[in-house]
Amino acid sequence: MQGEKHLEERVQREIERERKIFRQHIDKNAELKLLLETVLHGVTGGIKISQDDEKLSIKYVSESAAAIQGYTVDEYMEVSRGNTMDNCYTPDRHLLVTYKRKDFKVGDTYAVKYRVRAKDGTLKWILDSGMKVLDPHGYYLYYSLLQDVTEVEKGNMKIKNTLDMLAQMVGSLNSGVLAYSIPDHTVLMMNEEAKRLFGIEQESVEGVFHHLTRDKVVEEDFGEIQSVIRLLKESGDGVTYVFRTRMKDGEIYKIQAHTKLLEFDDGTRFILSSLLDITEQSALTDLLSQERKQYRDALMANCEFSFSFDVTEGIIRREFITKQGFNLLRKLELSVPARFDLMIQEWIRVMSPQFLHANVADTLNCEEVISRFRQGESRLELEYSNPSEDKYTRITALLSENSENGHVLAFVSAVDITEERMMEQKSKQALKDAYEAANRANQAKSDFLSHMSHDIRTPMNAIIGMTAIAATHLDDKERVADCLAKVTSSSKHLLTLINEVLDMSKIESGKMELTEEEINLPELIDNLLVMVRPQLDAKGHELKVAIQNVEHEDVVGDRLHIQQAFVNIMGNAVKYTPEHGKISLTISEKVTNQPKVGCYEFVFEDNGIGMSPGFLEHIFEPFSRADESSHNKVQGTGLGLAITLNIIRMMGGDVKVESELGKGSKFIVTIYLKLQEVSEVNYEQFLNLPVLVADDEKDACESACQMLKELGMSGEWALTGEEAVEKVRTSMESGTQYFAVILGLQMSGMNSAATAKEIRRLVGDDVTIIILSAYDWTEIEMEARAAGVDAFISKPLFKSRLLYLFRSLVGEEISGEKEQEQESRQDFTGRRVLLVEDNEINAEIAQEILENTGLMVDHVWDGSQAVNTLIDIEPGYYDLVFMDVQMPVMNGYEAARAIRATDRKDLKKIPIIAMTANAFAEDVQTAMNAGMNQHIAKPLDFSQLMNALNKWLEN
Numbered sequence: 001m002q003g004e005k006h007l008e009e010r011v012q013r014e015i016e017r018e019r020k021i022f023r024q025h026i027d028k029n030a031e032l033k034l035l036l037e038t039v040l041h042g043v044t045g046g047i048k049i050s051q052d053d054e055k056l057s058i059k060y061v062s063e064s065a066a067a068i069q070g071y072t073v074d075e076y077m078e079v080s081r082g083n084t085m086d087n088c089y090t091p092d093r094h095l096l097v098t099y100k101r102k103d104f105k106v107g108d109t110y111a112v113k114y115r116v117r118a119k120d121g122t123l124k125w126i127l128d129s130g131m132k133v134l135d136p137h138g139y140y141l142y143y144s145l146l147q148d149v150t151e152v153e154k155g156n157m158k159i160k161n162t163l164d165m166l167a168q169m170v171g172s173l174n175s176g177v178l179a180y181s182i183p184d185h186t187v188l189m190m191n192e193e194a195k196r197l198f199g200i201e202q203e204s205v206e207g208v209f210h211h212l213t214r215d216k217v218v219e220e221d222f223g224e225i226q227s228v229i230r231l232l233k234e235s236g237d238g239v240t241y242v243f244r245t246r247m248k249d250g251e252i253y254k255i256q257a258h259t260k261l262l263e264f265d266d267g268t269r270f271i272l273s274s275l276l277d278i279t280e281q282s283a284l285t286d287l288l289s290q291e292r293k294q295y296r297d298a299l300m301a302n303c304e305f306s307f308s309f310d311v312t313e314g315i316i317r318r319e320f321i322t323k324q325g326f327n328l329l330r331k332l333e334l335s336v337p338a339r340f341d342l343m344i345q346e347w348i349r350v351m352s353p354q355f356l357h358a359n360v361a362d363t364l365n366c367e368e369v370i371s372r373f374r375q376g377e378s379r380l381e382l383e384y385s386n387p388s389e390d391k392y393t394r395i396t397a398l399l400s401e402n403s404e405n406g407h408v409l410a411f412v413s414a415v416d417i418t419e420e421r422m423m424e425q426k427s428k429q430a431l432k433d434a435y436e437a438a439n440r441a442n443q444a445k446s447d448f449l450s451h452m453s454h455d456i457r458t459p460m461n462a463i464i465g466m467t468a469i470a471a472t473h474l475d476d477k478e479r480v481a482d483c484l485a486k487v488t489s490s491s492k493h494l495l496t497l498i499n500e501v502l503d504m505s506k507i508e509s510g511k512m513e514l515t516e517e518e519i520n521l522p523e524l525i526d527n528l529l530v531m532v533r534p535q536l537d538a539k540g541h542e543l544k545v546a547i548q549n550v551e552h553e554d555v556v557g558d559r560l561h562i563q564q565a566f567v568n569i570m571g572n573a574v575k576y577t578p579e580h581g582k583i584s585l586t587i588s589e590k591v592t593n594q595p596k597v598g599c600y601e602f603v604f605e606d607n608g609i610g611m612s613p614g615f616l617e618h619i620f621e622p623f624s625r626a627d628e629s630s631h632n633k634v635q636g637t638g639l640g641l642a643i644t645l646n647i648i649r650m651m652g653g654d655v656k657v658e659s660e661l662g663k664g665s666k667f668i669v670t671i672y673l674k675l676q677e678v679s680e681v682n683y684e685q686f687l688n689l690p691v692l693v694a695d696d697e698k699d700a701c702e703s704a705c706q707m708l709k710e711l712g713m714s715g716e717w718a719l720t721g722e723e724a725v726e727k728v729r730t731s732m733e734s735g736t737q738y739f740a741v742i743l744g745l746q747m748s749g750m751n752s753a754a755t756a757k758e759i760r761r762l763v764g765d766d767v768t769i770i771i772l773s774a775y776d777w778t779e780i781e782m783e784a785r786a787a788g789v790d791a792f793i794s795k796p797l798f799k800s801r802l803l804y805l806f807r808s809l810v811g812e813e814i815s816g817e818k819e820q821e822q823e824s825r826q827d828f829t830g831r832r833v834l835l836v837e838d839n840e841i842n843a844e845i846a847q848e849i850l851e852n853t854g855l856m857v858d859h860v861w862d863g864s865q866a867v868n869t870l871i872d873i874e875p876g877y878y879d880l881v882f883m884d885v886q887m888p889v890m891n892g893y894e895a896a897r898a899i900r901a902t903d904r905k906d907l908k909k910i911p912i913i914a915m916t917a918n919a920f921a922e923d924v925q926t927a928m929n930a931g932m933n934q935h936i937a938k939p940l941d942f943s944q945l946m947n948a949l950n951k952w953l954e955n
Helices: 002-040 063-067 073-079 090-101 150-172 192-198 209-213 219-229 279-301 340-351 366-374 418-440 444-471 477-502 504-509 521-538 559-575 640-650 698-710 721-733 752-763 778-786 799-808 840-852 863-872 892-900 905-909 921-929 942-953
Strands: 046-051 058-061 109-117 123-134 140-148 176-182 187-190 238-246 252-263 269-277 303-310 315-320 379-386 391-401 408-416 517-520 542-548 554-557 582-590 597-606 654-660 664-675 690-694 714-718 740-744 768-773 791-794 832-836 856-860 880-883 912-916 934-937
Touching: 046 063, 058 073, 063 073, 090 109, 123 150, 176 192, 187 192, 192 269, 219 238, 252 279, 315 340, 366 391, 366 408, 391 418, 444 477, 444 840, 477 521, 517 521, 517 559, 521 542, 521 559, 521 582, 542 698, 559 582, 559 597, 559 640, 559 664, 640 654, 640 664, 690 698, 690 721, 698 714, 698 799, 714 721, 721 740, 721 752, 740 752, 752 768, 752 778, 791 799, 832 840, 832 863, 840 856, 856 863, 863 880, 863 892, 880 892, 880 942, 892 905, 892 912, 892 921, 912 921, 921 934, 934 942
Parallel strands: 542 582, 690 714, 690 740, 740 768, 768 791, 832 856, 832 880, 880 912, 912 934
Antiparallel strands: 046 058, 046 140, 109 123, 123 140, 176 187, 176 269, 238 252, 252 269, 303 315, 303 408, 379 391, 391 408, 517 554, 554 664, 582 597, 597 664, 654 664
16 A cells, blocks of 8 residues: 555656646747747748648747738638648749758758748748757757748849840850959850850860960960050050960961950959951951052052052152152152142142143042042042153052041052053044944934934924914014014024034034134023023023133134034923923133133033933933923923034033932033134223122122122122112212112112112212113113113123123114015815814914914814814814824824724815924825825925815815
8 A cells, every 4th residue: 555655646746747847838938939029020021930740830920920921820820721831832842842851950950942922912932041949849840030032032033134135145246255353364254256266165164264275375476465464454444456366176266356454343353355256357358468469569560650648647658669760759859758739739840741631630639539438439540641742641549448547548550551542542433433334324314314303393383383473463562572582582593503403414423514613602692591581481480690700701613513502401401390490500611721722611500300310321312311201291302412412522522410300400511612812901991990789699799790800890789779779878978989880680679770760869870870681671671761771781791791881881772674474364264173283382383373264273182182082073073184293192193093994984084184393205105104185394384284275175
């Protein structure tokens, strides 16, 4: 019994001891929990205690840890099913498994990142870090600190993506990129191209740069690289150099490196280099240098002189002595370095070269050379002759650009081309003879005559027809004035021109002869303007004529052919410029080194329809016409410019053309004319006489004042009538008075008549008042003279005209009676004809003449309209058809055949008369073969027309 009691007491003591330990454990846990909660208030994140079981069951989680996912502790435990594995985002659970499998011992720490699903459905990154512990009961637990690192991970991902992108970019570059740290030379980066250039094959490059590349760089280049790198002292310093590397197979790469010393934010320095493989480029450069040397040596073999110079600096730094031993600079008493402009100046003075083209000397300057190089020219040439040696020389300048500083460089050489010139002239003559023989052997002459007949007869029809119309309206002054304005100035020229123009074969065979006669340029230009004025006025064009530096107005040349060429060019400007366009003619005298010869430049410019680049290449070919819809109603065969170019070149001149489709054209005609022997004019009587010029064109005022200055007078100008009156009043108040006042006819504001009247009121009869006009002043002459105008003078204003005017101050009126042949009329009242004509003025002439005989006339524009009109109208409505031949849509021959082919009896018999400028025998036969009854050639012969009407309309 005593033994049992003793056992009971011992068990009771054990139970009390266990209770005491349990109470101590509870108190300790409470104390620990309180301590943890206190710590967590100062730490971002929360605490979790989990067991070391399959799913890392959670024994405890703090409120802050649950709050990371937006849950309360109870919600957290429910959603996570009380374990860490189910709380983890499924794709990341392997991370927990990996850590769980590690052989952690008590006291070991760990850290793992994984994602969890928050209450709002988003994913958050958790950094789970802690320690493995053993609790008093022998259980292994994980005490974890949970932290929200979502934003950090997002930033890391952006950085990673950026680094990946940069790595891909660097790897895809055509140039090599490498970087290594300073001073230890550890490689930081080397892309694939850099590894290729250094012959490095391993995928990952690590180690000291110099150790990796020492045996790759050509030995003599390695030391130079080190020397260059040592020049880099401060961050940002850079240097460019070239070195070579040798591959295993012995191949050599030539590499251009651009290297910079840079610095990280922490102060660590590194070298960054970009590497460019210039192996092929260098080989090509060497080959080019060799070829240039060979070319230079070849040039020097036959060279007169040669030198190279920096055009941008304008300095000659090197001269090559030719095999003949000629030294140009020594000849000119110069030495290198020498100024290019000075050398040119001395060369022209000493050598007296006679350039084969005018104004070449003005272009021999560095600015012009650079400008032409920038426009794409790399080879410039000029030729000159030396009359004393009967020798021709060609100077060639080969231009290039210095790649380092952008300077333009030139290599200049001069070669004797006398023999080449002679051979060229012989070859040209042989080709010309062969060309002429071929032309004479084919039908080109007949084609030419046929086209040219039409080209000339069409305007001739307008001239003669409008004259006849004027004769039948003598009591209608406005109608007569309109008709005569279209024909008066052109008829004599065109009638004289026909024989010359029709014989184009003379030009092509070289048999055309030029005449020499005295020409007064003002008269020549006046005649030109008189001829084109009707067409200009009809289309409402504005014409400006400017005279620049014309010193010699009296010359010797072929007046008719010059006038013919100018009329062709000006006529085209009028025809191909839409209504109310702008046309200008600028006349200037250029400097020439030929004695007793003047170089004249005539520039015709318009803002018309212009020409395409393709057509410009053929513009001077016979029968060449642009095939555009805008030209359909413009008459002509396309011979005018071919004739013009041949005429001008026969005179030793040239024609150049500039044009842009839709913007207009510019023709530049250069002619060399002999100067007349004229006596010197004494200007003493005009010395310092004051003259006032008033015109609303500033250029006209300045030009007139310059001419007055050349006459010894003192010129002033004003741009308005009001300003002119004020200047006259001021001069009178100051006690001086103008010798004469020249007023532009058409001025804005106060017009010329009002201005003249006011000036006359101020000065009385003591001052001569002159009207200056580019227009016909007859309509305002009475008003102007009533206002006090003494004389009139025409634009363009030549110096000789001013001289003549101030000498005479009177004008001549030349009157003459012109007999107008008036055709007798026959009455065809009640008869009706159909007129088919595509030319407006020809249609007007024909309709007027026919209606004057009593005929009723209906007009259509082409053959197609004629056929439709005749078919649609009742039988017998028309008694006769006048049919033009050359028309758009359907020509006259086709229309006649179509009319005869109808089933209508009246149309098979109706008289059809060809009325056309195609006037050769074959044209008459073609008309008959097409079913026409008669052929009448333009210009219309009125007696022939009346005979035809009588023949076909007689009862």
